Amino acid sequence: MKSPFLSLSRFLSLGSLFVIPWSAAYGAQPTGNPQTLWFDEPARDWNGALPLGNAHLGAMVHGDPAKEVIQLNESTFWAGYPHDYVKPGAAKHLPEIRRLLFEGKEGDATNLANAHFMGDPPFLAAYQPLGHLRLENALPDQTTKYRRELDLRTGVAKVSFQSADVTYTREYFISHPDRVMVIRFTASAPGSISFTAGMDSDYPHRTESGAGGSLVMNGQWHEDGKPKDWIAKWDKPGMKFSCGLQAIHDGGQLQSAGDKLRVEKANSVTLVMGAGTSFRNFRDISGDPSSEWPGKVKAAKAAGHQILLEKHLADFQGKMDRVKLDLGGAEADVKPVNQRIGRRQGRCR
Numbered sequence: 001m002k003s004p005f006l007s008l009s010r011f012l013s014l015g016s017l018f019v020i021p022w023s024a025a026y027g028a029q030p031t032g033n034p035q036t037l038w039f040d041e042p043a044r045d046w047n048g049a050l051p052l053g054n055a056h057l058g059a060m061v062h063g064d065p066a067k068e069v070i071q072l073n074e075s076t077f078w079a080g081y082p083h084d085y086v087k088p089g090a091a092k093h094l095p096e097i098r099r100l101l102f103e104g105k106e107g108d109a110t111n112l113a114n115a116h117f118m119g120d121p122p123f124l125a126a127y128q129p130l131g132h133l134r135l136e137n138a139l140p141d142q143t144t145k146y147r148r149e150l151d152l153r154t155g156v157a158k159v160s161f162q163s164a165d166v167t168y169t170r171e172y173f174i175s176h177p178d179r180v181m182v183i184r185f186t187a188s189a190p191g192s193i194s195f196t197a198g199m200d201s202d203y204p205h206r207t208e209s210g211a212g213g214s215l216v217m218n219g220q221w222h223e224d225g226k227p228k229d230w231i232a233k234w235d236k237p238g239m240k241f242s243c244g245l246q247a248i249h250d251g252g253q254l255q256s257a258g259d260k261l262r263v264e265k266a267n268s269v270t271l272v273m274g275a276g277t278s279f280r281n282f283r284d285i286s287g288d289p290s291s292e293w294p295g296k297v298k299a300a301k302a303a304g305h306q307i308l309l310e311k312h313l314a315d316f317q318g319k320m321d322r323v324k325l326d327l328g329g330a331e332a333d334v335k336p337v338n339q340r341i342g343r344r345q346g347r348c349r
Contacts, residue, residue, distance in 0.1 A: 076279035080125030131201035209256035213247035242289035
């Protein structure tokens with residue numbers, strides 16, 4: 001699912017909320033589950049983020065306590081537009097290309113093929129990042145006892161840490177049965193959860209908050225004009241996309257703030273996100289992306305976090321439990337992945 005996600009330095013404005021930067025602490029404890037990948041620090045880049053997906057939606061979870069960035073994919077979102085790559089008149093050059101090859105003149109054959117025989121354009125379009133979900137968290141103090149993990153048996157990622165003697169936990173999963181992403185915020189003390197949520201994309205888009213705790217981003221792929229090797233360039237806009245986020249809060253306040261949602265002093269919060277594109281088939285991208293996700297998000301909101309999680313676990317573990325994976329036995333549970341990788345790299349020098 002790797003994609004060239006960009007612009008990670010553009011964060012949400014938190015308004016009047018006060019954010020204290022996190023400080024990594026190395027007090028995270030093992031869980032006793034050797035099939036859990038865990039880290040004692042947030043991801044430093046895309047390669048260190050935790051991957052989630054359901055073959056429709058994909059996400060990379062970085063896990064920063066104060067400024068979380070979740071990079072988003074949707075399976076049908078590609079650059080370009082429906083296009084016939086056949087170059088008119090190419091077939092008439094095939095006999096000459098064959099003759100040159102049989103005579104050992106590979107260079108001449110290559111030049112002729114490049115000029116008259118290759119597709120138009122000669123390279124294919126590329127899979128694209130959909131956007132970013134950004135969560136700016138208002139924390140009372142620096143963070144300690146940080147832990148970020150992905151349970152390979154459940155497909156559930158978690159981030160936990162302490163700030164001012166309050167333990168904060170964020171749980172992430174992407175449900176295949178319900179085709180939505182779910183993020184659950186909890187804290188050990190009531191009224192402790194405050195954050196601002198926003199969505200953006202590297203492509204032209206518009207994000208708006210609505211009544212009832214909803215956030216919608218609509219946009220369209222455009223060629224960005226950047227140099228690309230081995231990837232086709234296009235002269236007009238392509239696929240449209242749409243993402244919808246719904247917040248469900250217990251206690252506190254939930255407010256719409258322009259292109260963001262703001263939660264203040266909640267006991268717990270669940271975010272449900274769906275997405276879609278205008279893709280219909282390889283010849284047709286005229287669909288309505290904003291019709292793809294609302295029904296799924298509405299149904300997920302009605303079901304609630306616990307039912308969504310139970311359905312996800314039943315579906316995921318029904319497949320994952322068919323095999324067992326040994327990631328290092330006792331060491332995998334005692335040492336965080338970032339330390340294990342660092343030690344292995346040290347051995348290789």
